Amino acid sequence: MSSFADQLLVLVLLINILILGTHRARVAIRAIALQGVVLGMMPLLIHPVQGHILLITLFVVLAKGVCIPWLLFGALSKIEFSEDLPPFLGYAGNVIAGAVATVMAFAFAARLPLAPHHQELLTVPAALATILAGFIALASRRKAINQVIGYLMLENGIFIFGLLLTEAMPLMVEAGALLDLIAGIFVMGIIINQIGREFSSIDTSRMTALREEE
Amino acid sequence: MIDLLIHLVLIILIPPLLPGVINRTKAAFAGRTGAPLLQPYYDLYRLLRKGTVFSRTTTWVFRAGPIVTLAATLAAALFIPLGNHAPPLSFNGDMILFVYLLALGRFFTTVAALDTGSSFEGMGAAREVTFSCLAEPVVLITLLVLSRLSGSLSLAGILTHSSTTLWLASGASLILLVAGLFMVLLAENCRIPFDDPTTHLELTMIHEVLVLDHSGPAFGMITYGAALKLSILSALFLHVALPLRNADPYLDWLVFVISMILLAVAIGVVESCMARLRMTRVPQMLLAACVMAAFAMILVVR
Numbered sequence: 001m002s003s004f005a006d007q008l009l010v011l012v013l014l015i016n017i018l019i020l021g022t023h024r025a026r027v028a029i030r031a032i033a034l035q036g037v038v039l040g041m042m043p044l045l046i047h048p049v050q051g052h053i054l055l056i057t058l059f060v061v062l063a064k065g066v067c068i069p070w071l072l073f074g075a076l077s078k079i080e081f082s083e084d085l086p087p088f089l090g091y092a093g094n095v096i097a098g099a100v101a102t103v104m105a106f107a108f109a110a111r112l113p114l115a116p117h118h119q120e121l122l123t124v125p126a127a128l129a130t131i132l133a134g135f136i137a138l139a140s141r142r143k144a145i146n147q148v149i150g151y152l153m154l155e156n157g158i159f160i161f162g163l164l165l166t167e168a169m170p171l172m173v174e175a176g177a178l179l180d181l182i183a184g185i186f187v188m189g190i191i192i193n194q195i196g197r198e199f200s201s202i203d204t205s206r207m208t209a210l211r212e213e214e
Numbered sequence: 215m216i217d218l219l220i221h222l223v224l225i226i227l228i229p230p231l232l233p234g235v236i237n238r239t240k241a242a243f244a245g246r247t248g249a250p251l252l253q254p255y256y257d258l259y260r261l262l263r264k265g266t267v268f269s270r271t272t273t274w275v276f277r278a279g280p281i282v283t284l285a286a287t288l289a290a291a292l293f294i295p296l297g298n299h300a301p302p303l304s305f306n307g308d309m310i311l312f313v314y315l316l317a318l319g320r321f322f323t324t325v326a327a328l329d330t331g332s333s334f335e336g337m338g339a340a341r342e343v344t345f346s347c348l349a350e351p352v353v354l355i356t357l358l359v360l361s362r363l364s365g366s367l368s369l370a371g372i373l374t375h376s377s378t379t380l381w382l383a384s385g386a387s388l389i390l391l392v393a394g395l396f397m398v399l400l401a402e403n404c405r406i407p408f409d410d411p412t413t414h415l416e417l418t419m420i421h422e423v424l425v426l427d428h429s430g431p432a433f434g435m436i437t438y439g440a441a442l443k444l445s446i447l448s449a450l451f452l453h454v455a456l457p458l459r460n461a462d463p464y465l466d467w468l469v470f471v472i473s474m475i476l477l478a479v480a481i482g483v484v485e486s487c488m489a490r491l492r493m494t495r496v497p498q499m500l501l502a503a504c505v506m507a508a509f510a511m512i513l514v515v516r
Contacts, residue, residue: 007385010509014506014509021498021501092501095501095502096501099508102509103512106516110516
């Protein structure tokens with residue numbers, strides 16, 4: 001793999017931290033779109049150009065860079081009010097948790113019995129770090145929209161893992177995964193609106209209460 | 215010998231020029247003519263001619279504050295190589311001394327502020343120390359990473375090692391270091407978005423509120439010390455960010471001075487384009503700088 005791809009993976013890791021630390025949903029959506037586009041371009045950089053890799057790139061960039069952000073912005077604009085709900089760990093705690101997860105991912109990846117030509121790459125630690133950051137965002141954010149973004153980050157991490165196998169991965173599998181993702185985001189967009197309408201708050205931690213007002 | 219003389223002359227004469235350039239850039243952005251480029255020099259001259267007022271509640275600590283701060287910053291300036299020339303002083307491990315000299319200067323500024331007993335100055339001291347807790351690790355981690363890359367333990371070896379080949383080899387970690395260092399450069403020198411040097415409200419000040427009670431030559435020393443710190447950290451930043459060097463030593467000096475002025479213009483542009491951060495967001499930004507420096511370290515060490 002070229003070192004340029006490794007440097008793009010560093011950018012992906014930084015975007016993880018940005019998403020964990022930002023308190024604006026719009027910034028997080030733009031960042032996850034950028035992450036998706038950067039990752040979408042990666043197969044072109046690491047594998048020789050072929051027809052099916054070009055198609056995968058096109059689909060991924062379209063889905064993650066255009067379609068999903070559009071759905072998320074649509075869901076965001078339908079929520080009339082936007083309260084500032086700090087995550088359970090706090091913003092600084094989130095960033096620190098993300099940084100610790102990244103360090104652990106690097107330490108863990110160094111011990112994995114990988115194929116020798118994968119040993120030196122950033123791909124495996126970056127994938128693990130992105131998956132862990134996605135988990136942290138899913139678990140600690142209180143707004144449904146931020147949880148969706150955490151879910152997307154998780155999927156991006158799995159996609160980075162898939163980069164090692166792009167040559168073996170048939171086009172249909174990748175296309176099916178993307179379709180599932182878009183359907184999932186679509187459903188979540190509807191759910192976010194429903195939460196906003198029914199509970200007069202978008203704090204998902206309140207949904208465990210039996211009554212509306214406490 | 216000539217290089218030593220040029221180093222001393224530059225490090226003494228250049229600092230007040232940088233705030234002048236920054237202010238001029240900000241004025242140009244706002245559509246004003248702005249103060250003359252050499253205004254900081256005139257200000258220093260004016261302050262040095264004035265008398266000083268010392269409050270009766272203060273002790274010797276208050277008087278020692280500006281002197282020790284300026285002396286420590288000047289001593290730190292002797293360890294930084296300027297424009298690819300060896301610094302006057304250098305030994306293995308001097309990077310730790312460099313960081314601690316800057317910390318000593320900060321310590322005496324804050325102690326002098328606490329000595330006045332003013333509540334505003336105590337608040338400023340608390341903020342200053344809190345934020346520098348987060349800014350110092352960035353500088354230390356940066357120096358560690360660079361020392362690992364260059365295999366040297368002295369500032370001279372660390373900072374003159376960075377080159378275009380190194381940038382091609384480990385560009386990602388260097389970009390992270392440069393971004394972290396730029397944030398620290400802005401935070402440590404009280405520039406927007408971390409602190410507004412022109413604010414008029416004590417409640418929102420960080421660095422300015424520490425020196426409210428100083429006057430005359432003592433205040434001149436503080437202003438000069440702040441400008442000196444700006445130029446030291448700028449030189450540190452430029453060594454990492456712009457590894458330009460040729461065989462001709464005199465051309466190197468010229469390139470160094472021009473790049474310092476360009477960096478001051480860049481700081482002015484950043485200041486004109488950004489609003490000040492809310493006080494609670496400042497530690498988060500500095501934490502982000504720490505995380506970036508730590509990432510760079512992971513990338514280099516693994």
